[in-house]
Amino acid sequence: MVTRRILLSTAPAVLAGAPRTWAEVEKILASGNVKGKLLKEDLPTPSLVVDLDALESNISTMTGYLKQQGRAFRPHAKTHKCAEIAHRCLKAGAVGACAAKIGEAEVLADRGVGGLLLTTAMVGRYRIERAVRLAARKPDTIFVVDNAQNTTDLNEAARAAGKKINVAVDLAVAGRTGITPGEPAAGLVEHIVKQPNLKFKGIQAYAGHCAHILGFENRKKGSEEAMGKAVETRRILEKKGIECSWLSGGSTGTYNIDSHIDGITEIQPGSFLFMDIDYNRIGSKDGGEFYGDFKNSLTVLATAYSKPSDDFVILDAGLKAFSTDKPFPPEARALKGTKFSFGGDEHGKLDLRGAAKKVNLGDRVELVIPHCDPSVNLYDKMIAVRGQQVEAIWAVDARGKVQ
Amino acid sequence: MVTRRILLSTAPAVLAGAPRTWAEVEKILASGNVKGKLLKEDLPTPSLVVDLDALESNISTMTGYLKQQGRAFRPHAKTHKCAEIAHRCLKAGAVGACAAKIGEAEVLADRGVGGLLLTTAMVGRYRIERAVRLAARKPDTIFVVDNAQNTTDLNEAARAAGKKINVAVDLAVAGRTGITPGEPAAGLVEHIVKQPNLKFKGIQAYAGHCAHILGFENRKKGSEEAMGKAVETRRILEKKGIECSWLSGGSTGTYNIDSHIDGITEIQPGSFLFMDIDYNRIGSKDGGEFYGDFKNSLTVLATAYSKPSDDFVILDAGLKAFSTDKPFPPEARALKGTKFSFGGDEHGKLDLRGAAKKVNLGDRVELVIPHCDPSVNLYDKMIAVRGQQVEAIWAVDARGKVQ
Numbered sequence: 063m064v065t066r067r068i069l070l071s072t073a074p075a076v077l078a079g080a081p082r083t084w085a086e087v088e089k090i091l092a093s094g095n096v097k098g099k100l101l102k103e104d105l106p107t108p109s110l111v112v113d114l115d116a117l118e119s120n121i122s123t124m125t126g127y128l129k130q131q132g133r134a135f136r137p138h139a140k141t142h143k144c145a146e147i148a149h150r151c152l153k154a155g156a157v158g159a160c161a162a163k164i165g166e167a168e169v170l171a172d173r174g175v176g177g178l179l180l181t182t183a184m185v186g187r188y189r190i191e192r193a194v195r196l197a198a199r200k201p202d203t204i205f206v207v208d209n210a211q212n213t214t215d216l217n218e219a220a221r222a223a224g225k226k227i228n229v230a231v232d233l234a235v236a237g238r239t240g241i242t243p244g245e246p247a248a249g250l251v252e253h254i255v256k257q258p259n260l261k262f263k264g265i266q267a268y269a270g271h272c273a274h275i276l277g278f279e280n281r282k283k284g285s286e287e288a289m290g291k292a293v294e295t296r297r298i299l300e301k302k303g304i305e306c307s308w309l310s311g312g313s314t315g316t317y318n319i320d321s322h323i324d325g326i327t328e329i330q331p332g333s334f335l336f337m338d339i340d341y342n343r344i345g346s347k348d349g350g351e352f353y354g355d356f357k358n359s360l361t362v363l364a365t366a367y368s369k370p371s372d373d374f375v376i377l378d379a380g381l382k383a384f385s386t387d388k389p390f391p392p393e394a395r396a397l398k399g400t401k402f403s404f405g406g407d408e409h410g411k412l413d414l415r416g417a418a419k420k421v422n423l424g425d426r427v428e429l430v431i432p433h434c435d436p437s438v439n440l441y442d443k444m445i446a447v448r449g450q451q452v453e454a455i456w457a458v459d460a461r462g463k464v465q
Numbered sequence: 466m467v468t469r470r471i472l473l474s475t476a477p478a479v480l481a482g483a484p485r486t487w488a489e490v491e492k493i494l495a496s497g498n499v500k501g502k503l504l505k506e507d508l509p510t511p512s513l514v515v516d517l518d519a520l521e522s523n524i525s526t527m528t529g530y531l532k533q534q535g536r537a538f539r540p541h542a543k544t545h546k547c548a549e550i551a552h553r554c555l556k557a558g559a560v561g562a563c564a565a566k567i568g569e570a571e572v573l574a575d576r577g578v579g580g581l582l583l584t585t586a587m588v589g590r591y592r593i594e595r596a597v598r599l600a601a602r603k604p605d606t607i608f609v610v611d612n613a614q615n616t617t618d619l620n621e622a623a624r625a626a627g628k629k630i631n632v633a634v635d636l637a638v639a640g641r642t643g644i645t646p647g648e649p650a651a652g653l654v655e656h657i658v659k660q661p662n663l664k665f666k667g668i669q670a671y672a673g674h675c676a677h678i679l680g681f682e683n684r685k686k687g688s689e690e691a692m693g694k695a696v697e698t699r700r701i702l703e704k705k706g707i708e709c710s711w712l713s714g715g716s717t718g719t720y721n722i723d724s725h726i727d728g729i730t731e732i733q734p735g736s737f738l739f740m741d742i743d744y745n746r747i748g749s750k751d752g753g754e755f756y757g758d759f760k761n762s763l764t765v766l767a768t769a770y771s772k773p774s775d776d777f778v779i780l781d782a783g784l785k786a787f788s789t790d791k792p793f794p795p796e797a798r799a800l801k802g803t804k805f806s807f808g809g810d811e812h813g814k815l816d817l818r819g820a821a822k823k824v825n826l827g828d829r830v831e832l833v834i835p836h837c838d839p840s841v842n843l844y845d846k847m848i849a850v851r852g853q854q855v856e857a858i859w860a861v862d863a864r865g866k867v868q
Contacts, residue, residue: 083591083594084590084591084594084595085594087591104590106590106591106868107589107868108867108868109868140810140811162810162811163781163811182770182771182781182811182812183770183771185768185769185770185771185826185827186510186768186769186770186781186827187487187507187509187768187827188486188487188490188509189770191486191487191488192487195487208771208773209771209772209826211826212826232771234773237773238771238773238779238808238809238812238814239770239771239773239779239812240771240773241773242773270809365588365589365590366588366589367585367586367588367589367592367642368585368586368588368611368612368635368641368642368643369612370611370637370640370641370642370643370644370645376641376642378566378585378589378867378868379867381788381790381836381838381839382838382839382842382865382867383867385784385788385789386788386789386790387784387789387807404790405641406641406673407543407565407838407839407842408543408565408566408585408867409585409641409642411641423588423612423614423615424588424589424590433784435784435785435810436784436785436810439785439810439843440842440843440865440867441865442865461865462785462843462844462845462864464511464781464782464785464786464811464843465509465510465511465512465781
């Protein structure tokens, strides 16, 4: 049995070890039927690659933790924009998926994903109409409001369509969207519950500014303060006799903080699936500098395509292969001592002066991403690999769905 | 006649003035047949918008200038990635289009664009095979090399395919890709001309670092120094008896410098089509701070969708609506005194504390982009408007074609 297993596991490597032409690889990639046919080294570059062992471990870690804490798990799809990953989370026990924009939610609904939570208010021409249409297709969808007029407008549109839609209040706990917690929020909720075509669901409080606070104790302090306002708002509502059994918040950086706060019922993290350099540096619970609760599953595979001197190589991945909103560059972690800098739209410059290993023209370089969400949004597809084997190609279904 | 003209020109506005539902607008947008049916204010947001009057003026200004200088014009498609714009440039007198990646060039070729120049060497698995295939479809395509082994490999692939392909030498005048100018480059050219299946075309020298030097005189000094090395390399080749009648370089920032340098035959600018904040600040030839040789034709149209306080509004455009590789944010130029900052993946925060005008929930805000190329790469479509009228929807055909 052991012998047979070894044979089976090495068979694709032998197959893929044969020299491949682009014509062959292009055909395999276009067919979508890639399993056992391609190795990671057969991929064209730059490619967005997700390591399945790491991704599955991340889903399992988060699901297990939140189950133990008795909190619901609604991962944010703005990170992955990929129906396949949303379905994998649902299968693992998620109650649904968050979406940042209505266009994103529509695509997820088209691909059979339910339990949708729209994390930003449906304001602006057309959004209310699209919201009511989505609610008709997926009645368990939850929308948020942070404004009385918008609440009235949403009710009016739901009434006109003969529907009743789920609405939560979005709290401003992070200086971004939302209504001021406490009495202002309670006032808005009193307005919501009066609307005959809205069903009050509860509170959303996303403290985005806390997710990346460096050091666990600082982060804990920040998140407890921010989320405390949400819990207090829930108490005010319950004192007023308004049932509020749902409070959604939390992030990859605060899942193990917010899930310990009484009154928070649901955690909506996204980045834990992939991780990135930004999250790696926030520090772990035990005081370590590296935040390793979740594995880095996401990389960009690049090729050295110019070598003007021995000091550096030019990679085929630049500003169109990575988002650049963080003050630190991608990292070629397997090539210790190298330093990446952007060399324009299409190029990355890899400084080799401190490198432990040579990099030659044509060599592959795998890079960890500074910030996963906007980087994933650059790619139409991500390539799912297990070890060196390419296992699947997943569409980034909601890529570019910013409306 | 005048009366009739006025009636005709106002007719679409009257038509579009009627309240529109998303269902109606969605149908019109999906049909692609938008002329006379939609106003800019009917667009969903965020949308990437290109002003046709400004774009046409930019094409005409650049074409006219280079014609007068007797230089060929091969605009870089890495900026717009849009076959419609490439064709408009060709119609205005361009000799072709530059492409940064083979995937980009393939898409342009699919859409009937010829005269292609691949501005980066075809290194890495598959690129040579794709290059030879493209050359077979579009024999006037020019490829660049900066390495002897890659040159040999390219010749071998061309030989195997029974083709002869055009090759130029890429000079390192900007610390990025390319071979050292002067004797090292001449040595490589001597190797190129020995290859039976390569036809030596000339020199490419893109001095990207000069394009954004602040102040015309500084920029002139920088570009003359960098491009001087290319002209000198051309002289060395001619002394060796190697014909070199083609030297391509230049950018939006140096078109009126490089086109005055003897020996440069072709200019390959891209950003002049759209302009952006980065180019606006390099300074004009007459010493002005604002570089206004070309008009700002490109904007992102956004909506204020949350207003937590009177001090700011949250817009529906964040890190997925703009590239962030420049140290300055998008600008809402029509709303003087406002300041934009990023509020995460999906949100922009518009500070209203110094604003000359109120911004209310649901209001539209039009933003000039910090850096056009990687921002265009975020959108599947750009909306072409003339004044307030939507005239066309153009596919960003080569969006995401980073391979």
